[in-house]
Amino acid sequence: MEQLHLLSGHLLEVAFFSYLIGVILFTWAAARRRQPVFRNLAWGITALGWLAQLGFFILRWVYSGHAPVSNLFEFMTFFGMMMVLVLLVVYWFYPYPLLAILALIIAILIIGCAAMFPQEVAPLVPSLQSHWLYIHVTTAALGEAVLSISFFTGFLYILHETDQTKQHKSVWAIEGLFLILLSVIGYMLLAFIFRLSGYTAAVITAQDSVMYQLPPLFVPHDTVTTVLPVHISVSEWMRGENAAQQLNTVTLSIIAGVFLYIIIIALARKRIGAVLQPIVQKLPKDTLDDIGYRAVAIGFPIFTLGALIFAMIWAQQAWDRFWGWDPKEVWALITWLFYAAFLHIRMLRGWQGIRSAWLLVIGFCIIMFNLLAVNLLIVGLHAYA
Amino acid sequence: MQQCPVCKKEKQQSEKFCSQCEEQRKNWDMRYEGALRRSQQQKRTVIDNVWRFFSSVRNGMYILIVTLLATALGTILPQRAYIPPGSIPQEFYASQYGLFGRAYHYLGFDMLYSSWWYMILLGLLGASILIASIDRFFPLYRALKKQPIKRRISFLRQQKYVRELEITAPELLVKEMREKRYHVRQDGEDFLAEKNRFARWGPYVNHIGLLLILTAAFLRLFPSFYQDSFVWIRDGETAVVPNTNQSLFIKNERFIVDTYNADDPKFSEAIKLEGRNIPKSFTTNISIFQTEKHLAGEMADLDLLSHLQVSVNHPVRAAGYTIYQSGYQLNEFSSLTFRTFNEDGQTADIKIDTQDPNTEYQLENGLRAVLIDYYPDYQLDGDSVVTVSKFPRNPAFVMDITDGEHTERVFAAVDEVVSETGSNRYSISAVDYETHHVTGLSVKRDWTLPVFLLGGIIFMMGLIQGLYWQHRRLWLHKQQDGTYLLAGYTNKHTSSLEKEADRLLDNYRKGGRY
Secondary structure, eight states, rough: OHHHHHHHHHHHHHHHHHHHHHHHHHHHHHHOOHHHHHHHHHHHHHHHHHHHHHHHHHHHHHHHHOOSSSSHHHHHHHHHHHHHHHHHHHHHSSSOOHHHHHHHHHHHHHHHHTTTTTOOOOOOOGGOOSHHHHHHHHHHHHHHHHHHHHHHOOOOOHHHSSSSSSSSSSHHHHHHEEEEEEEEHHHHHHHHHHHHHHHHEEESSSSSSEEEESSSSETTTEEESSOOOOEOOOOOOOOOOOOHHHHHHHHHHHHHHHHOOOOOHHHHHSSSHHHHHHHHHSOOHHHHHHHHHHHHHHHHHHHHIIIIIIIIHHHHHSSSSSSSHHHHHHHHHHHHHHHHHHHHHHHTTTSSTHHHHHHHHHHHHEEEEEEEEHHHHSOOTTTTT | OOOOTTOOOOOSSSSSSHHHHHHHHOOOOOOTTOOOOGGSSOOHHHHHHHHHHOOOOOHHHHHHHHHHHHHHHTTSSSSGGSOTTTTOOHHHHHHHHHHHHHHHHHGGGGGGGGGGHHHHHHHHHHHHHHHHHOOOOHHHHHHTTTTOOOHHHHHHSSSSSSEEESSSHHHHHHHHHHTOOEEEETTTTEEEEEEOOOGGHHHHHHHHHHHHHHHHHTTSSSSTTEEEEEEEEEEEEEEEEESTOOEEEEEEEEEEEEEEOOTTTHHHHHHHHHHHOOOOEEEEEEEEOOOOOOOSSSOOOOOOEEEEETTBOOOOOEEEEEEEEEEEEEEEEEEEEEEETTTTEEEEEEEEEESSSOOOOEEESSEEEEEEEEEEEEEEETTTTEOSSOOBBBEEEEEEEEEOEEEEEEEEEEEEEEEEEEEOOOEEEEEEEEEEEEEEEEEEEHHHHHHHHHHHHHHHHHHEEEEEEOEEEEEEEOTTTOEEEEEESSSSHHHHHHHHHHHHOOOOTTSSSO
16 A cells, blocks of 8 residues: 555656656747647647646545545645646647647646645545545636636737837736746745755744744744844734744745846846747737637636535535635635626627736636635635645 | 728728728627617616616626625635634734734624625625626517528628628538538528527526525525524533424434544554644434423423434434534533532532532531632633633632631632632642533524525526537528628637638538538
């Protein structure tokens, strides 16, 4: 049995690196448009990686005895897996390597972030012991994955359409998005480097001690001793669980992101948006707009079913109420309201194209907020996932 | 210069149509077939104006976005239902979140989702859904029901897909259309091919589902539709379920907590990380009793209805109610025993029942204990003692111990005894206690659940109907010069219609089959 667990872990690594290779091959395919060999190869490697991840999922299920979607690590890897699956299908109809690259990078980042959370196989607490666990979570993740496709096309559309010769709001908004993306990459790099070097720093506060995996720049307000001579005490009102440590991680990630951003700008000597625009220019923008709308049209019902209806049926069974205004529930509702608004607003005159593309970017931010921020910032019943 | 396909005037090379036709196309609204909606009538009364406001999708979206923002506002700080039990909201928000918390509480955002203005927002949303749907449904229904097959040439040329064709055998093209599941009708030499018209009703169906859900939420406010009670029952005891007219009794035969084995190699890591045992199941064995008539204060004749086992995720039904395992309390104190020493050193024990403490205890060593105050779940709040719940989880008693002459006031809890008079004349200490488990059962009767479920099902059906199918129409019109005009309409995903229509023409030109 123990072997099963090990093997499942290795399969996830295989999947992760296959996706990385997939990104490289798709980039190659985007550069050499005439040769379909690369495109097919890229698709094939990604599909193999997906099968490996499916293996990881199944073996972990067999080993733990329950669907591995019960904590943040498991849910995020599954979400990444659904994203790759949807991409593989979409690519069949719309073979745009750039779309594939963007989707794979996001999936890789999500799976990479997942690995930063505790990976132990945890037993299910009574409220999670239900078939609805995997019915609800898998459907919700699939719905969100389909909705994510609309973000990818929306983002490409914005890159395509925004005039990079002038400086205006949307140009800087694009750079802001890249900065967020680079901060997530920065977070993964930092976590990877410091974990590899075995770095831990103990911060002793009046009540207890906290182990930091990153240099403790921000420490709790009642800190007694810490390792860095230069540090900032977090104000007293930030009392959430590990508030100082989370602020520390976020700040360091952003610093790393800014650092990466400056390197890229220095090398390219223009904004990232301006670098990418000529590449994206070859994509048919109307088709991008169309795929985005379609992804919402297909993803919205799946999301409704998984994240609201199934969730409510289960909540009624497990918690004796189908709706309790728990933050995760509320943000699922907000996501739903937002995409419902999108479907209506798109029908209004003048809201197709660039405006609807920006809406799709906001929609994905809401999904990501619900995935991560709600768990980390707002404590609720879904604290496990 | 090229010709504009609509008016045959000259147009710019890069544009699809000439500027005049382009403008006309923009203003041409195919959505309701150009039919006049009530909201677009000329004459206006107050009702017309209200109707007009709610029938606008744009206004509906304003309401929706405001609702969305309000909903998000409620998650900035925890709602009152999720603050630690026993804490006073006003103090909790102020002490935890400072000035912002105080304002949040003051503005009522800690109970945002049950606030009157949030209810009003939901009501406005409901009105918008209802009125906007009615306003559009009937004209659309009439327009699609009585569709002419022959259309004016200007109508056809305004469509998103327009092709001029030389067709010798239209019946072959019609056959291709039928292959593609189009329903084709003929009028003279004109044809109308149509499919998936039912997709047009999707939005109306899903809006009916949403209205049902909002109605169900409204019905919940009435007790005849929704009853909700919660009982704490100690092991072995029987409790009457509140709000059941004294007719339903539940006996807690035994409450059982099962935890995961920490030595299980599979889970040992996670359990170590958690730092405590992880529960595996919470189960209560219960007996349900019913009684016809019950006079308050009298023990009723209870008729045993059934023995059941209720656990988390496995609610049970009995007597029209659903019973959920939804709380527990381990090791509550049933009784505390204190040992007193009189001035001669003789001892005597006082056993105090936490459920029903006596007001006075006459002890064998001649002392008398008078109960002054009782805190079932005490906590020190600054200098004063408060009880944070009514459950004997951490009981404390204030007693006067007296031998007739001297009286000493003591504060006695399981872990400490403090003399309030400071004389320590009668030494007293806790020597024994008994505990029990308590199960928390939620007993509900909710007639709105089927309505919610029905609403959900209808909503999903409407959503799939409207979003997974597209209404497509192709008009084949014979022009005066003998050539044909093929015009296509779809309610969404124009590129798919173009692809399909092009393939139809392709197949036709290839002479039928692929």
